[in-house]
Amino acid sequence: MGVILSLFINLFRPTYTPTLYFPTQPAYLLYRKARHSNECITTSLRDVIEGHCRTLLEEYRPVWWLPGGHIQTGYCVVGDFSTVDKVDYDRKLLRLKDGGTLGLDFTPPASERTLSEDTPIIVVMHGLTGGSHEAYVRSIIAPTCTPVEQGGLGYRAMVVNFRGCAGTPVTSPQLYTGGHTDDLRQALMYLSQLYPEAPLIGLGFSLGANVIARYLGQEGNKSRLLAAAVLGCPWDLVKNSERIEGDLFYREIYSKALARNLLKMLRTNAAHLSRLAAPHTPTAQALANTLQLKSPYLKDFDVAWTSVAGATYPPFPMDSADAYYEWAGSAQHVHNIRVPLLCVNASDDPIVRDLPIEEVRQNGWVCLAVTRHGGHLGWFEKPEKGDREAKGWFGLRRWVRKPVLEWFRATAEHLVGEQREIPELYEQGGWIVERGRESLGFREVEGGGKVIGVEGEAGLLAGL
Structure with missing residues (x-):
């Protein structure tokens, strides 16, 4: 027994x-x-x-x-x-x-x-x-x-x-x-x-x-x-976003906290970015729009800033945060790795x-x-x-x-x-x-x- x-x-x-x-x-x-x-x-x-x-x-x-x-x-x-x-x-x-x-x-x-x-x-x-x-x-x-x-x-x-x-x-x-x-x-x-x-x-x-x-x-x-x-x-940033933004608990705890840190980092560097970005460019407009956000979620930040001003060259600016998530994910590159990981x-x-x-x-x-x-x-x-x-x-x-x-x-x-x-x-x-x-x-x-x-x-x- x-x-x-x-x-x-x-x-x-x-x-x-x-x-x-x-x-x-x-x-x-x-x-x-x-x-x-x-x-x-x-x-x-x-x-x-x-x-x-x-x-x-x-x-x-x-x-x-x-x-x-x-x-x-x-x-x-x-x-x-x-x-x-x-x-x-x-x-x-x-x-x-x-x-x-x-x-x-x-x-x-x-x-x-x-x-x-x-x-x-x-x-x-x-x-x-x-x-x-x-x-x-x-x-x-x-x-x-x-x-x-x-x-x-x-x-x-x-x-x-x-x-x-x-x-x-x-x-x-x-x-x-x-x-x-x-x-x-x-x-x-x-x-x-x-x-x-x-x-x-x-x-x-x-x-x-x-x-x-x-x-x-x-x-x-x-x-x-x-x-x-x-x-x-x-x-997979697309699926991570679906999880974090699609659940009330995750959205209020993780999405807001991550966005808060990103917004803090952007504000710390805002004066330099404003001086360096040419007027009327997507980066300048994205900076102005993002700094106006109040208690945003992560996707709000990525819509306003990351997908637009992630770089000053293609594929930026992008049409949406989802387009950025699709582009940035690393799972799609695993098949081509040729060193031990x-x-x-x-x-x-x-x-x-x-x-x-x-x-x-x-x-x-x-x-x-x-x-x-x-x-x-x-x-x-x-x-x-x-x-x-x-x-x-x-x-x-x-x-x-x-x-x-x-x-x-x-x-x-x-x-x-x-x-x-x-x-x-x-x-x-x-x-x-x-x-x-x-x-x-x-x-x-x-x-x-x-x-x-x-x-x-x-x-x-x-x-x-």
Whole structure:
């Protein structure tokens, strides 16, 4: 009787082990047996994950007092993370050919320690209105860039702050959207010139995850990223909008909060945008219309601003927010990704609706891990006894940092990436450009300086 009862309980109790979706036909990777070794084997993405990312094969149980996706997501906002995962940065400013400026935050700072030229670099894209100060960014960057002798990976990291975010100066009549990949593309060109021997590994959160996934699909085997991980990627913006705008609770809580942050960010940069946008242009009119909005929903903001002034060139201005969502989604690009990509989503994420399971199954370069719990960029768990990483309120830590750090080590230190055909960089009229794509280009400009990672923009659902 006891055996039958045990089997019954095991059959119906919830499982907390992440569900892993692998491709039906694997792609094969050239993989070093050891870091810096010339001895290689041919293996599959599944073998790499099962052999080196063991955390994805084990249970993730959220801490008991943060049981659901809404609460996990909410704790991302109200939790005090100012005393944990401290990260300081050196900021570099890049001027782009279109007149815009990128704020690139590097850690560890040059004054803190010197790393070799071939040290792996984690390239980070943050969430909707965030920046390098966000707690979820620091939670992974801190152990990644901690010296090996102190238990970290000893890597370098660079956070690409969206235009107008985290104090990045606005020098063109354009901010950013979830579909634009050129700013990431030019930041990677800069890194390739600065550290030509360093493997570049992408890390994206939420909207930044969408940008990285789109970039990988657009570039195919020309990606400057050797591999990437994307967390809480929204994938299908049309279906996400239907969920957030079509339900009263989601509309009043999430849609309004996200729009409030976007409107705050736009108002912060409004004076510069007004000066830079020529009168009577779509951008100038969109700015005036959007600044008049009172307590808008997310779609209201995207109708007034994003779909119109997302860029000063085609396909903008667009006819509707839905047209922008259709264009910007990353799920449609999954089939063309040609470098290893680990995707982690939570099934109780209140912001992300549909996941590209079928698309993943058809691409040997992509694995999707879905946790039962975790919310949007939460994944809080109870720390193990004696865990020095867990500080702050009630000693929580983010579970997701463990598989991501395993993924970094598995790819940055072992993956060869022989299938890539990376375009040449050269100087043209004072700009560094990429052969075959000369419309893009950058040059470093004065400014930047020190950035203290825990000092950022506060606000409801900031960075999500």
